[in-house]
Amino acid sequence: MLLPPLPEKSSKKFNSAFFPKRKRSVSLTLGLNKLELAARSFVRLLIKIILTGVLITLFFFLIYWIYDSFLIKEIEIEGLTEKRLIKGLELINNKNIFFIKEDEIAEKILNENPEFNKISLIKIYPRKVKLIIKVDKPLVALQVNGGFLILSSQGRIIAKSKKNDEHLPVINYYQKLDYYAETVGDWIKFKDITVALDLLKYSFDFGLAIDIIDINGLDMIGFKLGTREILFTTEKSVEVQKYELEKIMHQFKIEGKEFLKLDLRFDKPVAVFKN
DSSP, rough: OOOOOHHHHHHHHHHHHHHHHHHHHHHHHHHHHHHHHHHHHHHHHHHHHHHHHHHHHHHHHHHHHHHHTTTTOEEEEEEESSSSTTTTTTTTTTTTTGGGGGHHHHHHHHHHTEEEEEEEEEEEETTEEEEEEEEEHHHHHHHBBTTEEOOOSSSSSEEEEESOTTOOOEEEEEOOOOOOOOTOOOOOOOOOHHHEEEEHHHHHHHHHHOOOEEEEEETEEEEETTTTEEOOOOSOHHHHHHHHHHHHHHHHHHTOOOOEEOOOOOSSEEEEEEE
């Protein structure tokens, strides 16, 4: 006896139950793949951020190290025979050596120290500078209303004093300057005074001991050596007057003559001798 075939309905139920389960598995797999990709992207981004931060930190550390390695920590002073306070060293102390302009800083320090004639600044890498200082000694005391202006050979006011305590040669100027109007560090630029300073320095180098300098105008600069007198002028070449003075003094020394007055203002110098 033949059995009847199974009804079609049971086959349809099996198929309808099987296929929905496969669709949910595929969706779950796709979701996991997306999360994994997102996690990997986040990790890569985080690594990039960390590496960038590390590189930036290292860069700024390197910049700071380079900057700190060239900060000036030592200043060598050359040219001074004794210890003294030097104004303006804060312009270079603990400053980066690359940013120091030698001539500019030297000029600023010179302006703050009127007793110095010249300053040279030399960089010694990585952390040192040398200051070579030339001191300009007081040459003369210019008498003014209320005291004296102590001048260097270049005409710079290196000090002010009520008295000529150093017993320097005194300049008597026909136009009295005011003691309180002049400032230490300023320059006296009157032509007759600057010429007198030049001639005075030359006279010292030549061995003449000048006591007083009377300036009565451009045409009358008188150097007094006790009872003797030498007259100069700004209207004639200073170098010519120097040459004539040296030549005449040498001649007088050979001949054993002593002058009372020597006038170098004219083309031909005039000398007056002791009887």
